[in-house]
Amino acid sequence: MQMKDAMNLTAAGAGGRTAGKAQVVGKDTGRKNGRKAAEHIMQVVFLICGLIAVGFVLLISVYLIISGIPAIREVGLVNFLFGDTWDSYNKTDPQFGILPMILTSVYGTAGAIVIGVPIGFFTAVFLSKVAPPKLAAVVRPAVSLLAGIPSVVYGLVGMIVLVPWIRTTFNLPAGDSLFAAIIVLAVMILPSIISVSETALQAVPQEYEEASLALGATELETYFRVSVPAAKSGIAAAVVLGIGRAIGEAMAILMVAGNVANMPSLFSSVRFLTTGIAIEMNYASPGSLQRNALYSIGLVLFLFIMLINVLLNVVLKREKED
Amino acid sequence: MHTRQLSPSRRFYDIAVRALLYVSSAVTVLLLVCIIGYICYRGIPGINWEFLTTEESLLRGTMGILPAIVHTLYVILFSIIIALPLGVGAAIYLTEYAHNRRLVTAIEYATETLAGIPSIIYALVGAIIFSEALKLGTTLIAGSLTLVIMTLPTIIRTTQESLKTVPQSYREGSLGLGSGKWRMIRTVVLPSSVDGIVTGCILAIGRVVGESAVLMYTAGLSTMMQDFSSIQNFMDASGATLTVALYIYAKERADFAVAFSIATILLVLTVVINLAAGYAGKKLKR
Numbered sequence: 001m002q003m004k005d006a007m008n009l010t011a012a013g014a015g016g017r018t019a020g021k022a023q024v025v026g027k028d029t030g031r032k033n034g035r036k037a038a039e040h041i042m043q044v045v046f047l048i049c050g051l052i053a054v055g056f057v058l059l060i061s062v063y064l065i066i067s068g069i070p071a072i073r074e075v076g077l078v079n080f081l082f083g084d085t086w087d088s089y090n091k092t093d094p095q096f097g098i099l100p101m102i103l104t105s106v107y108g109t110a111g112a113i114v115i116g117v118p119i120g121f122f123t124a125v126f127l128s129k130v131a132p133p134k135l136a137a138v139v140r141p142a143v144s145l146l147a148g149i150p151s152v153v154y155g156l157v158g159m160i161v162l163v164p165w166i167r168t169t170f171n172l173p174a175g176d177s178l179f180a181a182i183i184v185l186a187v188m189i190l191p192s193i194i195s196v197s198e199t200a201l202q203a204v205p206q207e208y209e210e211a212s213l214a215l216g217a218t219e220l221e222t223y224f225r226v227s228v229p230a231a232k233s234g235i236a237a238a239v240v241l242g243i244g245r246a247i248g249e250a251m252a253i254l255m256v257a258g259n260v261a262n263m264p265s266l267f268s269s270v271r272f273l274t275t276g277i278a279i280e281m282n283y284a285s286p287g288s289l290q291r292n293a294l295y296s297i298g299l300v301l302f303l304f305i306m307l308i309n310v311l312l313n314v315v316l317k318r319e320k321e322d
Numbered sequence: 323m324h325t326r327q328l329s330p331s332r333r334f335y336d337i338a339v340r341a342l343l344y345v346s347s348a349v350t351v352l353l354l355v356c357i358i359g360y361i362c363y364r365g366i367p368g369i370n371w372e373f374l375t376t377e378e379s380l381l382r383g384t385m386g387i388l389p390a391i392v393h394t395l396y397v398i399l400f401s402i403i404i405a406l407p408l409g410v411g412a413a414i415y416l417t418e419y420a421h422n423r424r425l426v427t428a429i430e431y432a433t434e435t436l437a438g439i440p441s442i443i444y445a446l447v448g449a450i451i452f453s454e455a456l457k458l459g460t461t462l463i464a465g466s467l468t469l470v471i472m473t474l475p476t477i478i479r480t481t482q483e484s485l486k487t488v489p490q491s492y493r494e495g496s497l498g499l500g501s502g503k504w505r506m507i508r509t510v511v512l513p514s515s516v517d518g519i520v521t522g523c524i525l526a527i528g529r530v531v532g533e534s535a536v537l538m539y540t541a542g543l544s545t546m547m548q549d550f551s552s553i554q555n556f557m558d559a560s561g562a563t564l565t566v567a568l569y570i571y572a573k574e575r576a577d578f579a580v581a582f583s584i585a586t587i588l589l590v591l592t593v594v595i596n597l598a599a600g601y602a603g604k605k606l607k608r
Binding site for chain 1: 328332335336339340342343344345346347349350351353354357360361364407408409410411412414415416418419420425428429431432433434435436438439440441442443445446447449450451454455471474475478502503504505507528531532533534535538539543565566568569572573578581582585588589592593595596600
C-alpha cells in the first residue's frame with residue numbers, strides 16, 4: 001500500500017513537470033495535452049470496467065427481487081415458503097408451496113457433504129503430505145479434470161449407470177431419486193473440496209510439523225494433530241464452498257432426481273430448488289403466476305447463496321486472522 | 323522403521339489412517355477413470371467425420387452435430403470478445419489505479435459474489451434482462467451476454483493475479499522515464515502479464531464450454547443449422563450448444579449413443595482446455 005502511494009506521488013510529480021515544460025515549449029503543447037487527455041480517459045474507462053462487476057451484482061439482485069416479489073405477494077409468504085404442495089399446472093386450484101424443494105435442497109446438500117467431504121479431505125491430506133511426488137503429479141491433474149467435466153456429462157453418466165443400478169439394487173420401481181442426486185452431487189463437489197483444502201494444508205508452516213516430529217509423533221499423527229488443526233479454517237472454507245456448489249447445481253440433478261415435487265425421502269423422486277426452476281422454465285409463459293413463482297424460487301435460492309457467501313467470508317476472515 | 327517401536331494402539335492408528343488416505347485417493351482417481359472410460363466406451367463408436375461435419379438429417383437418416391459445434395464456437399467467441407476487455411480493464415483498475423480501499427473491497431466482494439452465483443440463477447436473470455427486458459429473445463446473443471457476466475470473475479481474478487506478479491521496478495522504471503500511467507500499462511505492465519490473461523481466457527472458455535443451464539433458457543434448443551447469412555439472421559440465430567444438445571438427445575429424445583458421443587467430445591475439449599491452462603499457468607510462474 002505504501003509502495004503504491006509512493007508511486008502515485010512520483011506519477012503526479014512527473015505529470016506536473018511535463019505540464020510545466022509544455023508551457024515553455026509551445027509547439028508540443030497540443031500533443032502533450034492530447035496525451036494527458038488520453039491518460040484521463042483511460043483512467044475513467046478502467047474505473048468503469050471495475051465498477052461493472054458491482055453493477056452486475058446490483059442488477060441481478062434488483063431484477064431478482066422485482067421479479068420474485070409479485071408471486072410471493074399473491075401466494076402469501078407463509079404459504080409460499082411452508083406450503084407442502086407444488087401443483088403449478090392445475091388450472092382451477094394451483095398450489096405454490098416450495099417447502100418440498102427447500103427441504104430437498106437442504107437434505108441433498110447435506111447428503112453430498114456427508115459423502116463428499118471425508119473423501120475429499122483425506123485425498124487432500126494424501127496429496128499435500130503423504131503422496132510421493134510422482135503419484136501426486138498423476139492425481140492432481142485428475143482432480144482438476146474432474147472439476148472441468150461439464151455437469152451434463154455427470155448427469156448423463158448418472159442417468160445411464162447410477163439410476164438403473166439403484167433401481168435393481170434396492171428393488172425399486174424407478175431409480176430416479178434423492179439418493180442418486182446425492183451421489184452425483186458428492187462426486188461434483190469433490191474437486192473443489194480437495195483443491196481448497198490442499199491449498200490450506202500446504203500453507204501450514206513446516207516448523208509446526210518439524211516440532212511435532214521432533215517430539216516423537218509419527219508422520220500421520222503430526223499431519224492429523226498438528227497440520228489439520230492449523231489449516232482448519234481453510235478446510236472449513238472448502239466445506240462451505242462445497243455446500244455452495246451443491247445447492248446451486250441444476251443440470252446434473254435434473255437428469256437423475258426424477259423431478260416430482262414430493263416431500264424428500266431417500267428413494268423417492270424429488271425436486272430441488274434449482275430443478276424446480278429448470279423443469280418449468282421453458283413451459284411457463286411470461287407474465288403468468290407460474291412464471292413469477294419460478295422467479296420467486298430463484299429469489300429464495302439467491303438468498304440461500306448469499307447466506308453461504310457471508311458464511312464463507314466469515315470463515316476466510318478468521319483464516320486471515322489466524 | 324519407526325512403526326515397529328510404537329505401542330500397539332499407535333501402530334493401529336498409523337495403519338488405519340494410512341489406509342483411509344490411500345482408499346480415499348484411490349476412490350477419487352477411480353471415479354475419474356471409470357467415468358472417462360465408460361463415456362469413451364459408449365461414445366467413441368459413434369464419432370466419425372460425418373458426425374462432426376454434417377447436421378442431423380431425417381431424410382438420409384444420418385446424424386451430425388456440426389450445428390452444435392458452430393453454436394458453441396459462436397457463444398465462446400462472442401462472450402469472450404466482450405468479457406475479456408471488461409475483465410482485464412477491471413483487473414487493471416484494481417491493481418494499478420484504485421486508491422480507495424473501500425471501493426476495492428466492494429469490487430472484489432462483487433466479483434466473489436458473481437463467482438458464487440449458481441448458473442440457474444444466471445439463466446433466470448439472463449431470461450429476464452436480455453431475452454425479455456432488452457427484447458433479444460431466446461437467441462445465441464442473449465446467451466452469450468449472460469455468459470459475459472458469468473465469466474467476468476474468472477478473467478478478473480486471473481488477470482489480477484498476474485498483474486500482481488509484474489515487478490514494481492518495471493513500473494517505476496517506466497514512470498521514471500516520464501511515461502504516463504496508461505502508457506506504462508500499455509507498454510510495460512500488460513506485455514509482461516500476457517500469460518496470465520491468456521490463462522484467464524482459457525479458463526473462461528472452459529466455463530462457457532461446460533455451461534448448460536444458462537444456454538438452455540436463453541440461447542435456444544434447436545439442433546439444426548442456423549442461417550448466419552446476414553447480420554439480422556446472425557443476431558436472431560438461436561440454437562443448442564454441445565452441452566445443451568447432449569441434454570436434449572439424452573433426456574428428450576432418448577438417443578443415448580449420440581449423447582455419449584457428444585460427451586466424449588466434451589471430455590476431449592475439457593482435457594485440451596485443462597492442458598492449455600496448465601501450460602499457460604506454468605509459463606506464468608516462470
